[in-house]
Amino acid sequence: MRFFVVAFLFAVLAFSATGVRAQTQMEMNATDCDAAKKADAALNAAYAAILQKNKDDPVFIRKLKIAQRSWITFRDAELAARYPAEDKAMAYGSMYNLCYCNALAELTRKRTAELAPWRDGVPEGEGCEGSYPVR
Secondary structure: OHHHHHHHHHHHHHHOOOOOOOOHHHHHHHHHHHHHHHHHHHHHHHHHHHHHHOOHHHHHHHHHHHHHHHHHHHHHHHHHHOOOOOHHHHHHHHHHHHHHHHHHHHHHHHHHHHHHHHHHHHHOOOOOOOOOOOO
16 A cells, blocks of 8 residues: 555655646636637637628628627627626636636637638538639
8 A cells, every 4th residue: 555655655756746737716717718718819810801802792701790790799608608797706606707708719710611611612512602712
């Protein structure tokens, strides 16, 4: 038994010596909220690319802008439904910001994927491409 205790202590010391350490909740919140900001930047870049690519099609641009504003309304309502309590800290604890940012990043990445066909095009022969450009 003593051998296992000593081995465990050496393992802990070796792990600590590598510089790897547990993050605080505040650090985890910051990391995940940074990921949400990066997801938002990617979404905005995709959206801007689509607007630029279709600058000569005012009807499409008007309708895409309506769709994007509607998605933002949906995103905000979805997050409000996931975390409806007025006092977030009391209801969801110290992990609230981490969870909120994870959910925000997830929804944002999904929307970026939904916009991708307008930015990247779809394969030739797609029968229902609508306004998606063909690659």
